[in-house]
Amino acid sequence: MSKYIDLSIEKIHDLLKRKEITPTTLVLECFERIEKSDLNAFITLDKEGALKRARELEAKEVPDDLLFGIPIAIKDNIMVDGLKCTCASKMLDNFTAIYDAGCIDLIKSHDMIILGKTNMDEFAMGSTSETSFYGAPLNPWNRKKVTGGSSGGSASAVSAGLVPLALGSDTGGSVRQPSSFTGIVGMKPTYGRVSRYGLVAFASSLDQIGPMTRNVYENALLLNCISKIDKRDLTSFDTNEDFTRKIGESLQNFKVAIPNYFVSDIIDDEIREKVLNIKTILENNHVQVDFVDIKHIDKAVTLYQIIAMGEASSNLARFDGVRYGYSYPNPTSLDDLYMKTRRFGFGNEVKRRIMVGSYLLSGENAKIYYNKALQIRDDLQKSFKKVFDKYNLIIGPTTARCAYDLGVKGDDPIKSFMDDILVMHANMGGFPSLSMPIGFNKEHLPIGLQIIGNLCDEATIYQLASFIEKEIKDDFSEVRDD
Amino acid sequence: MxxxxxxxxxxxxxxxxxxxxxxxxxxxxxxxxxxxxxxxxxxxxxxxxxxxxxxxxxxxxxxxxxxxxxxxxxxxxxxxxxxxxxxxxxxxxxxxxxxxxxxxxxxxxxxxxxxxxxxxxxxxxxxxxxxxxxxxxxxxxxxxxxxxxxxxxxxxxxxxxxxxxxxxxxxxxxxxxxxxxxxxxxxxxxxxxxxxxxxxxxxxxxxxxxxxxxxxxxxxxxxxxxxxxxxxxxxxxxxxxxxxxxxxxxxxxxxxxxxxxxxxxxxxxxxxxxxxxxxxxxxITDSLKDLPRMPDERRKDYQKGGILPINMEKIIANKEISDYLERFLDINLVVASNLLLGDISSYLNKKDIKLSDTKLTDSKFRDLVNKLDKKEISNKNFKDILVDIMETDKSIDELIKENGFNNLDDSVVDDIIAKVLDSNPDFVHQYKSGNERVLKALMGLVMKESKGKVNPSLANDKLKEKLDA
Structure with missing residues (x-):
C-alpha cells in the first residue's frame, strides 16, 4: 500500500505539482485507512463528496498553495454545508448544516478536501471524548486509553495518520489536551484569530477553533489558511500574517518563563522531568529560562467552571425541540416538550453543566460568581501579560498526566476539569497556546509541552516549537504505520 | 369619596x-x-x-x-x-x-x-x-x-x-x-x-x-x-x-x-x-445631524404665523404636511397651511397619492401662496387650475396666462366696475354711509361679471377708488 499521505505536505505538494499523484490518490489512501480503522475517530464520512471534489481539482492547474488538494477532517461542532453536524449529541443526531462556517469557507477556498466530521465530547463538554453519543474515539497509542477531549476524534485521526490535518475547537484545552495525549501538534490561537461563525457555541468568550497537525510547520500553515477577519463574528479581528515566518530564526536573546505552578507536585514526575529536560536543551542553546510566580494561576479551573458553564447554559438553551434537532414526540404540553426534549436529547455531562451554569447565573449568584469571575479573569490576563513584558514565551506541560484508561473518569464531574488545569489560562486570557509532543512516559504514551505566547504572538510560539521539534529525537509517527 | x-x-x-x-x-x-x-x-x-x-x-x-x-x-x-x-x-x-x-x-x-x-x-x-x-x-x-x-x-x-x-x-x-x-x-x-x-x-x-x-x-x-x-x-x-x-x-x-x-x-x-x-x-453628533425640528418648535412658528390652534394640530398630526411646510416658513403660513390642509389635501386624498408624487415643485408652491396672498389670483381661479398645477410642469404664470386670468384691459375693468355700481345703487349708498363691508359684496359682483378673469387685487383698488371719489 502506498503511503503518500504520510509524507510531509511539502513533499505531497511536490508530487501533486509533478503530477505523480493526484488529490484522488490522497483521498483514496485516507479512506482506505479510515475504513480499516477501529478508532471511532469519525462521526460522519463524506467519501462521495471528497472524491467528487478531488476529481474536480484534477482539472485544475496545481497552484503554489501547499494546502491544495490536501485532505482534512473537521470536528463535528463546525458547520460544513450539507454534512451532518451532530456535536456528538443525540440532540443533533439528525441535524444537517445548511451553511459553511467561516473557517470552512477558507478551507474550501484553498481547495482542501474535507473527508468528514470527527468524534468529540458531546457539545465539546469533556476532556476524554467519552461523553460522545457515538461512543469514545480510541487513542492509537493504546486503544485502552482515552484520546483526551473534547477534540478527541480529530486528535485520534491525525495521530493515526488517517488524515494529515484536522480542525478542533478549544474552550478550556480541547485542542491541546487531546493533542498532548496523542502525540500531535495542536494550537489554540489568540481569541478572535479564527472566526467562530459556524462553530456551535459552548462558551462564547472562550471558544476558539484551532489546527491539529502532525508537525509544527504544517500547523502554522493551516493557521495561515483559517485565520482571517470575518464580519459575521464581531469578536474576530484583522489578521494578515504568515505564521511560519519566524520558523528557523535564531533564538538569540530569547527568554522563556516556566511558572512554578506548572512544575509543582500536581504534575506527574515523568512529565515534569521531560519539561525540565526541555529547559536544559534551551539553556544549552543560550536561551534564558526562569521560574516565575503568576498571580491567580491556580484559579483557572474555578474561573473556567463559572464562565464556561454560565455561558453554556445560555448557549444551549436554543436546543428545545421547536425548530431543529431532536424533538420529543407527542408532548402533552409546551413544558413537556421542553423538558423531555432536553432530558432525552442531552447526555449527563451536558445536563450537569447546564444545571450548574443556570445556578451560577441565578438571581444574586450572577453578581457573586459570574461578575466576580470576569474581574479575576481580567486580573489573570494582566498577570500573564506582565510575564510577557519580560519573557518571549511561557512554557510548561500541557497536562498533569498522560492519557489514562477509558472509563476511569466515569461520571466524576470534578476529575474532568483537573485534566485541564494547565491549559485553561490561555482561554481565560485569550492567549495563543500550543501543545507539541516532547517524549514518552514509561507506558510509551506521548507527553506534551505547552507553549503560551502573548496575544497575537503565534509566530513566536511556532519559532520556539519548531526549534524544540528538531531537538527531540523521539518518533511520533510510528502509530501511523497500520 | x-x-x-x-x-x-x-x-x-x-x-x-x-x-x-x-x-x-x-x-x-x-x-x-x-x-x-x-x-x-x-x-x-x-x-x-x-x-x-x-x-x-x-x-x-x-x-x-x-x-x-x-x-x-x-x-x-x-x-x-x-x-x-x-x-x-x-x-x-x-x-x-x-x-x-x-x-x-x-x-x-x-x-x-x-x-x-x-x-x-x-x-x-x-x-x-x-x-x-x-x-x-x-x-x-x-x-x-x-x-x-x-x-x-x-x-x-x-x-x-x-x-x-x-x-x-x-x-x-x-x-x-x-x-x-x-x-x-x-x-x-x-x-x-x-x-x-x-x-x-x-x-x-x-x-x-x-x-x-x-x-x-x-x-x-x-x-x-x-x-x-x-x-x-x-x-x-x-x-x-x-x-x-x-x-x-x-x-x-x-x-x-x-x-x-x-x-x-x-x-x-x-x-x-x-x-x-x-x-x-x-x-453621536453625526447621528443627530439629520434630526428634524420637533413639533413644539414647529408649533411656535405656526402660532407666530397666525395659524389657528385647531389647524396647527391638524398640521402636526400630518407629518408629511408639517415636514413640507418646514421649507416655507418665510411665506404666509395661513395661506400655505389652508392650501395644504384644504384643496391640496382633498386632491391628494381623492387621488390617493402623496405630495411627492405630484408636480408641485417648491417654487410653484411658493409662487402660488404669494399670488394668493397678494390676491394676484382669486381662489376660484386657483381651484380651476389646481389639477394642472399638480399634474403639469407649467408654472403658475403660464397657467394664469393660458386660462386668460388677469388679462382684461384696464378700460374693460373700468366698464365692468361702472356697470356693477350702476346696477347696485343700494350698496353704493350703504358704502357712502360708512358700511365698508359691502365692498366685499361688490367685489364679488365684479368678479362674477368678469367671469373671474379680472385681477382681484387690481379690481379691488379700482373699485375703492371709484367709491371714494
Missing amino acids: TNYKKTIGIEVHCELKTKEKIFSPSQSIYGSMANTCTNIIDLGYPGSLPLLNNEVLRFAIKACKVLNLHITRDMHFDRKNYFYPDNPKNFQITQNETPIGRDGYVIINDDGEEKKIEILEMHIEEDTCKSVHSAKNSLLDFNRAGVPLIEIVTKPCIHSAKEATLYLEKLRELLLYAGVSDCKIEEGSMRCEPNVSISKTDKLGTKIEVKNIGSISHVGEAITYEAKRQEEILERGETLHEETRRFDDKSHTTILMRVKETGNDYRYFPEPDIPYVHLTEEF
Missing part, C-alpha cells in the same frame, strides 16, 4: 424602522409573507452569531435626544434568559446593566398646565417572533424576530389616565417626528404597558401591570377601570397581589393573565458575542 391616589408607570416598546434587523442583515419589513424576512441568526440556528446594526444605535441616539435622556457612552448588551417558543435562542439580547439612555423627561400640556413626565431609562433590544395560535397548533413567524426595539420606562410619576394618554400621545409624536419609529399601535410597532397602583398614603400600593392594549385611548380606559377595580377590592377589605392583566377591548375591562411569581429570574449576563460599545462624540 375616593381618597386613593393613583400612581402609574408606563413601559413602551417601539419598533425602530431601520432597514435591517438589529443583529442580522435580514430586511425588516412589516406585512411581508410569513418567514420570508429571516436568516440563520433570526432563527437562532446553531453556530450563528449576532451582528450589530449601527443604524439602530443612531436611531436610539435620536430617540434619547428627543426624550432628553442622558446617553450612556460605554454600554453593552445583556442576555435575558427565558424559554418561550417566540424567543428563538431562548434568550433575548437586551440591555440590562447599561441602557443607552437614562434620566430623561417629556413635557405634556394638560389643559394649559405644563407637566414633566420623568423617564427612568430607555434601552435597546430585539423583538421576539410572532406566534399565531389555533386550536390545533401554534405557528411562528420569524419576520419580527430581531426587529429592533426601544423600551422606554417612566418613573411612577403619572397620576391620572389623562396624564398617561397625554404622555403617550407626546411620546408617539416625538418618536414619529424623530423619524425613528412608525409608532403604529395597531400594527404593533408601538406597545404600551401601564402599571397601576393606588394608595391612600405616600407608600405605593400593589403594582398591577396591564398588557395587550390596542390604542392610546384604551390605555386611559384600562387605567381608569383598573384603579376603580383595585379600589373596590381594597374597600371590601381584601388585599391585592402583583399580577399581569390584559385589556379586553370588547368588555372594556382588564382580565387576569398571570400572577407574578416572586423574583423572575432571567439570569442576565453580558452578551459575550457582541463587544462592548463606546459611543464617541463624533458618532
Whole structure:
C-alpha cells in the first residue's frame, strides 16, 4: 500500500505539482485507512463528496498553495454545508448544516478536501471524548486509553495518520489536551484569530477553533489558511500574517518563563522531568529560562467552571425541540416538550453543566460568581501579560498526566476539569497556546509541552516549537504505520 | 369619596424602522409573507452569531435626544434568559446593566398646565417572533424576530389616565417626528404597558401591570377601570397581589393573565458575542445631524404665523404636511397651511397619492401662496387650475396666462366696475354711509361679471377708488 499521505505536505505538494499523484490518490489512501480503522475517530464520512471534489481539482492547474488538494477532517461542532453536524449529541443526531462556517469557507477556498466530521465530547463538554453519543474515539497509542477531549476524534485521526490535518475547537484545552495525549501538534490561537461563525457555541468568550497537525510547520500553515477577519463574528479581528515566518530564526536573546505552578507536585514526575529536560536543551542553546510566580494561576479551573458553564447554559438553551434537532414526540404540553426534549436529547455531562451554569447565573449568584469571575479573569490576563513584558514565551506541560484508561473518569464531574488545569489560562486570557509532543512516559504514551505566547504572538510560539521539534529525537509517527 | 391616589408607570416598546434587523442583515419589513424576512441568526440556528446594526444605535441616539435622556457612552448588551417558543435562542439580547439612555423627561400640556413626565431609562433590544395560535397548533413567524426595539420606562410619576394618554400621545409624536419609529399601535410597532397602583398614603400600593392594549385611548380606559377595580377590592377589605392583566377591548375591562411569581429570574449576563460599545462624540453628533425640528418648535412658528390652534394640530398630526411646510416658513403660513390642509389635501386624498408624487415643485408652491396672498389670483381661479398645477410642469404664470386670468384691459375693468355700481345703487349708498363691508359684496359682483378673469387685487383698488371719489 502506498503511503503518500504520510509524507510531509511539502513533499505531497511536490508530487501533486509533478503530477505523480493526484488529490484522488490522497483521498483514496485516507479512506482506505479510515475504513480499516477501529478508532471511532469519525462521526460522519463524506467519501462521495471528497472524491467528487478531488476529481474536480484534477482539472485544475496545481497552484503554489501547499494546502491544495490536501485532505482534512473537521470536528463535528463546525458547520460544513450539507454534512451532518451532530456535536456528538443525540440532540443533533439528525441535524444537517445548511451553511459553511467561516473557517470552512477558507478551507474550501484553498481547495482542501474535507473527508468528514470527527468524534468529540458531546457539545465539546469533556476532556476524554467519552461523553460522545457515538461512543469514545480510541487513542492509537493504546486503544485502552482515552484520546483526551473534547477534540478527541480529530486528535485520534491525525495521530493515526488517517488524515494529515484536522480542525478542533478549544474552550478550556480541547485542542491541546487531546493533542498532548496523542502525540500531535495542536494550537489554540489568540481569541478572535479564527472566526467562530459556524462553530456551535459552548462558551462564547472562550471558544476558539484551532489546527491539529502532525508537525509544527504544517500547523502554522493551516493557521495561515483559517485565520482571517470575518464580519459575521464581531469578536474576530484583522489578521494578515504568515505564521511560519519566524520558523528557523535564531533564538538569540530569547527568554522563556516556566511558572512554578506548572512544575509543582500536581504534575506527574515523568512529565515534569521531560519539561525540565526541555529547559536544559534551551539553556544549552543560550536561551534564558526562569521560574516565575503568576498571580491567580491556580484559579483557572474555578474561573473556567463559572464562565464556561454560565455561558453554556445560555448557549444551549436554543436546543428545545421547536425548530431543529431532536424533538420529543407527542408532548402533552409546551413544558413537556421542553423538558423531555432536553432530558432525552442531552447526555449527563451536558445536563450537569447546564444545571450548574443556570445556578451560577441565578438571581444574586450572577453578581457573586459570574461578575466576580470576569474581574479575576481580567486580573489573570494582566498577570500573564506582565510575564510577557519580560519573557518571549511561557512554557510548561500541557497536562498533569498522560492519557489514562477509558472509563476511569466515569461520571466524576470534578476529575474532568483537573485534566485541564494547565491549559485553561490561555482561554481565560485569550492567549495563543500550543501543545507539541516532547517524549514518552514509561507506558510509551506521548507527553506534551505547552507553549503560551502573548496575544497575537503565534509566530513566536511556532519559532520556539519548531526549534524544540528538531531537538527531540523521539518518533511520533510510528502509530501511523497500520 | 375616593381618597386613593393613583400612581402609574408606563413601559413602551417601539419598533425602530431601520432597514435591517438589529443583529442580522435580514430586511425588516412589516406585512411581508410569513418567514420570508429571516436568516440563520433570526432563527437562532446553531453556530450563528449576532451582528450589530449601527443604524439602530443612531436611531436610539435620536430617540434619547428627543426624550432628553442622558446617553450612556460605554454600554453593552445583556442576555435575558427565558424559554418561550417566540424567543428563538431562548434568550433575548437586551440591555440590562447599561441602557443607552437614562434620566430623561417629556413635557405634556394638560389643559394649559405644563407637566414633566420623568423617564427612568430607555434601552435597546430585539423583538421576539410572532406566534399565531389555533386550536390545533401554534405557528411562528420569524419576520419580527430581531426587529429592533426601544423600551422606554417612566418613573411612577403619572397620576391620572389623562396624564398617561397625554404622555403617550407626546411620546408617539416625538418618536414619529424623530423619524425613528412608525409608532403604529395597531400594527404593533408601538406597545404600551401601564402599571397601576393606588394608595391612600405616600407608600405605593400593589403594582398591577396591564398588557395587550390596542390604542392610546384604551390605555386611559384600562387605567381608569383598573384603579376603580383595585379600589373596590381594597374597600371590601381584601388585599391585592402583583399580577399581569390584559385589556379586553370588547368588555372594556382588564382580565387576569398571570400572577407574578416572586423574583423572575432571567439570569442576565453580558452578551459575550457582541463587544462592548463606546459611543464617541463624533458618532453621536453625526447621528443627530439629520434630526428634524420637533413639533413644539414647529408649533411656535405656526402660532407666530397666525395659524389657528385647531389647524396647527391638524398640521402636526400630518407629518408629511408639517415636514413640507418646514421649507416655507418665510411665506404666509395661513395661506400655505389652508392650501395644504384644504384643496391640496382633498386632491391628494381623492387621488390617493402623496405630495411627492405630484408636480408641485417648491417654487410653484411658493409662487402660488404669494399670488394668493397678494390676491394676484382669486381662489376660484386657483381651484380651476389646481389639477394642472399638480399634474403639469407649467408654472403658475403660464397657467394664469393660458386660462386668460388677469388679462382684461384696464378700460374693460373700468366698464365692468361702472356697470356693477350702476346696477347696485343700494350698496353704493350703504358704502357712502360708512358700511365698508359691502365692498366685499361688490367685489364679488365684479368678479362674477368678469367671469373671474379680472385681477382681484387690481379690481379691488379700482373699485375703492371709484367709491371714494
